[in-house]
Amino acid sequence: MSDFWWDVIDPIQSVLDGVMFGSIYALIGIGFTLIFGVMHKINLAYAAASIGGAYASLAAFQLLSAPALVVFLCAAVASGVIGYAVYICCFRFIPEHLPLATLMASVGMLILIDEVVVHATAGMPEPYPAMFDDVMIDLEPFWVRGDLLMIFVLSVIAMMILLYILYRTRLGIATRAVAQQPAAAQLCGIGQQNTNAVTFIITGALGGLAGAMVGASVGILSPLLALPLTVKGLIVTVIGGLGSIPGAIVAGLLVGGFENVFQYFRGVTERDIYVMLLLFVFLTFRPQGLFGRMSTRD
Amino acid sequence: MDFYYGMAQLIGVHTLLGLSAYVVLLTGQVSMAQAGFFAIGAYLAGMLTVLAGWHIVPAMLLAAVASAFVATVVGFPALRVKGLMLVVATLAFGEAVRIFWFNFDYQIAKGNIQVGPLGGEGFKQIRYFPENGWSTADVALFIWAWVIAAMVALWWLDRSRVGSVLRAVGEDELAAQSVGINLTAVKVSAMTIGGFIAGLGGAIYAHYTTHIEHLNFGVILATFAIAYPILGGLSSVIGVLIAVIFIQGFLVEVLRFMGDWRNLLFGALIVLAMNVRPDGLFDARAMRTLRRLFGARDA
Numbered sequence: 001m002s003d004f005w006w007d008v009i010d011p012i013q014s015v016l017d018g019v020m021f022g023s024i025y026a027l028i029g030i031g032f033t034l035i036f037g038v039m040h041k042i043n044l045a046y047a048a049a050s051i052g053g054a055y056a057s058l059a060a061f062q063l064l065s066a067p068a069l070v071v072f073l074c075a076a077v078a079s080g081v082i083g084y085a086v087y088i089c090c091f092r093f094i095p096e097h098l099p100l101a102t103l104m105a106s107v108g109m110l111i112l113i114d115e116v117v118v119h120a121t122a123g124m125p126e127p128y129p130a131m132f133d134d135v136m137i138d139l140e141p142f143w144v145r146g147d148l149l150m151i152f153v154l155s156v157i158a159m160m161i162l163l164y165i166l167y168r169t170r171l172g173i174a175t176r177a178v179a180q181q182p183a184a185a186q187l188c189g190i191g192q193q194n195t196n197a198v199t200f201i202i203t204g205a206l207g208g209l210a211g212a213m214v215g216a217s218v219g220i221l222s223p224l225l226a227l228p229l230t231v232k233g234l235i236v237t238v239i240g241g242l243g244s245i246p247g248a249i250v251a252g253l254l255v256g257g258f259e260n261v262f263q264y265f266r267g268v269t270e271r272d273i274y275v276m277l278l279l280f281v282f283l284t285f286r287p288q289g290l291f292g293r294m295s296t297r298d
Numbered sequence: 299m300d301f302y303y304g305m306a307q308l309i310g311v312h313t314l315l316g317l318s319a320y321v322v323l324l325t326g327q328v329s330m331a332q333a334g335f336f337a338i339g340a341y342l343a344g345m346l347t348v349l350a351g352w353h354i355v356p357a358m359l360l361a362a363v364a365s366a367f368v369a370t371v372v373g374f375p376a377l378r379v380k381g382l383m384l385v386v387a388t389l390a391f392g393e394a395v396r397i398f399w400f401n402f403d404y405q406i407a408k409g410n411i412q413v414g415p416l417g418g419e420g421f422k423q424i425r426y427f428p429e430n431g432w433s434t435a436d437v438a439l440f441i442w443a444w445v446i447a448a449m450v451a452l453w454w455l456d457r458s459r460v461g462s463v464l465r466a467v468g469e470d471e472l473a474a475q476s477v478g479i480n481l482t483a484v485k486v487s488a489m490t491i492g493g494f495i496a497g498l499g500g501a502i503y504a505h506y507t508t509h510i511e512h513l514n515f516g517v518i519l520a521t522f523a524i525a526y527p528i529l530g531g532l533s534s535v536i537g538v539l540i541a542v543i544f545i546q547g548f549l550v551e552v553l554r555f556m557g558d559w560r561n562l563l564f565g566a567l568i569v570l571a572m573n574v575r576p577d578g579l580f581d582a583r584a585m586r587t588l589r590r591l592f593g594a595r596d597a
Contacts, residue, residue: 042382089569094576099381101576103328104528107521108568115561227517231393234386242382269418270401276394280375283387287379 009141014264015257020148021217022256023155027210028229029236029248030162031203037179037243038199041102045086045109046207047230051223052113053079053208054128054215055120061129068129068216072154075212076205082113083204087197110226117223125222128215151213158209159249165202166245175199179243235279241292250290303434307506309546310441314499315519316526316538317448318492323527324461325488326468327380331372331388332523334395335365335493337515339500341399341415344424344510348413349406354426354505358444362497369493373486392520400512420511424504441502448495449535456535464488468532496523529571531578533585540579 135146240247530537
């Protein structure tokens with residue numbers, strides 16, 4: 001093959017890897033967007049709770065040496081529990097008309113979760129189990145990393161389960177009703193507080209899976225992962241359109257591919273500047289995001 | 299004694315940072331960009347005194363004006379969006395500024411050493427104070443002169459018509475617009491004032507620490523900036539000062555014996571404070587009580 005082809009193939013390869021990693025951003029973005037859709041509030045502790053859940057699942061890995069898939073499920077369960085705790089501490093008892101207070105409380109929770117993790121692990125990164133990390137699928141001329149493919153597939157399965165819950169179960173109808181019209185939903189006998197709590201648990205579980213995926217793809221878990229993941233998740237939420245789940249999915253994959261191709265061209269220290277620029281382009285030319293309606297602008 | 303002066307310097311700089319977020323919060327906007335303006339002020343003022351050999355006061359003012367200018371430019375597109383969108387937009391801007399300085403090299407030879415910002419290694423040797431023989435007490439006084447000037451200016455602003463306009467936008471945009479207030483102009487002005495104060499704070503910060511690097515200006519600092527006014531309450535500039543003293547003085551210094559457990563306590567206390575006093579420590583009612591205590595009439 002000529003040199004020209006190699007120049008093209010490498011960037012495409014990095015887009016592929018990035019898009020697969022982007023499924024993690026999509027999961028985090030869905031969490032932010034779902035909570036925003038239901039409560040019209042931001043839960044800044046969300047990504048920290050995801051990483052916290054992944055850390056909790058390390059107990060299953062280190063003490064019971066459970067297989068990787070079980071560890072991932074443990075992360076989802078643990079993060080669901082943390083999600084409920086976040087709801088109780090930051091959203092349940094703070095009056096609804098004070099968005100600044102809930103915002104700040106969730107920041108406090110972010111710091112708290114991060115610090116608990118730092119304390120439990122003495123701040124050292126911990127190895128995290130992966131699946132298929134020694135597999136390389138050869139699709140001439142491209143390579144597909146086995147662990148990234150596994151992340152992608154697991155994320156897609158998690159999204160399908162979420163969409164099933166939202167659109168095919170009574171719980172999902174209740175959630176969407178509260179998102180649309182809290183007062184009317186309450187008049188129909190849907191408990192707003194209960195629905196909100198369940199939303200936090202479901203998104204928490206989703207986030208826990210995302211946290212586990214981060215650990216599996218990077219190979220280690222570190223409390224330093226929480227803040228960048230928060231920033232990327234929020235960017236994905238805004239690019240996708242607030243409250244739009246398909247938007248979060250597409251934007252997650254887009255941001256993943258975009259950042260990886262710029263990492264290839266410009267290096268790891270500069271790549272995030274281009275992600276921010278992408279965000280500003282969207283804010284300027286399409287402030288409602290990819291799939292958002294103008295009315296969802298808050 | 300130097301310890302207390304150092305402490306006063308830290309509290310002063312963080313008060314400026316908190317005040318810069320306070321102005322923007324008055325209009326109901328949550329800006330996570332304050333750390334970015336703070337960084338711009340810090341790097342520019344450092345470059346002016348170290349590389350160009352300026353006196354510190356003009357260097358600070360120019361750096362603050364530059365920060366204010368950037369705040370205006372960012373303000374126009376960013377303030378088209380509100381709520382979560384604005385949080386994310388300003389957060390992204392702040393991070394972009396940090397990464398910009400992370401990749402920014404500009405060094406010149408001075409004597410036999412290289413000075414100036416150097417990417418990831420940061421900007422070392424901002425030694426204006428020691429070179430000119432300022433003692434720690436002088437620096438602390440200098441900082442507090444600026445802090446008091448900023449607080450008095452904002453307090454006066456708050457009592458004037460401008461303050462009412464800012465608060466009107468913060469309370470209810472629709473109502474404010476219907477009485478003829480230009481929302482964009484008000485928000486961008488608040489952002490500009492905030493950028494100016496943050497730039498001043500950053501300029502002082504660079505000079506008293508003598509070494510800055512991009513990691514100093516991350517999301518955590520941006521969070522602190524909005525945490526002070528929200529925790530302290532938006533009723534008065536005093537709230538910001540009280541919150542800074544509480545966090546930097548009490549939590550960080552008095553509880554030093556608790557070691558790392560302090561940070562845990564910090565997060566838990568924020569959560570607790572927001573549950574117990576969602577309007578901030580000094581809400582409107584607390585301010586009224588205070589006024590009565592000091593015998594002033596209700597404003």
